[in-house]
Amino acid sequence: MLIVGPRKTGNVTTTNGARQARGGSAASFSLEDSAAVSESIKTSAVAVTQSLDALLMVQESDPRERRRRAVARSRQALDLLDEMKLALIAGESIGPALARLETAAAALREQTGEPGLDSVIDAIDLRVAVELAKRGRTVQR
Incomplete structure (x- = not known):
């Protein structure tokens, strides 16, 4: 196997100012317009943030993504x-499952835009609300 090192891209040349600085005179590094540099950094940071916001908005408005999230939340509920039910049949405590059910119930209300799926999710939400009400708990919305 042959391993090749970094390639040389060309000769490096220096300007007269750089030669003078190396020649012994005391020269210091400074930016000519530091305000323009900091403004450029701020502008690029805003552009990145706006790009991320736009990407998140597209993902949230995607009907397939909304449907996928709604189905996943419904399955969890x-x-x-x-x-x-299994804990009640076995005579075990339902406290931990009840606490998780309260959390899951709060997330069930997002509509998908599909009438059939929304009606199924509404039925699941109603069943969850009934079970929580039986145990003296309410849905956090």
Whole structure:
């Protein structure tokens, strides 16, 4: 195997000012217009932030992404309802599952824009609210 080192791109030349500085005279480094440099840095930081905001907005407005998140939250709520049912049948404490169900219930209300899916999510939300009400808890919205 042949390993090749970094390639030389060309000769490096210096300007007369740099030669004089090396020649022994006391020269110091300074920026001519530091205000312009700091303004450039601020502008690029704002551009990056705006790009991230735009990307997040596109992701949130994507109907497929909204649907995926809604289905995942609904499945989690159904899993927690099953966990509570199994704990009740086994005579175990439902406290931890109930606390997680309260948290999951707060996130169920985002609409997807699909009438069929929204009606199923509403039914799951109603069932969660009933189970929480039976135990004297309310949905945090």
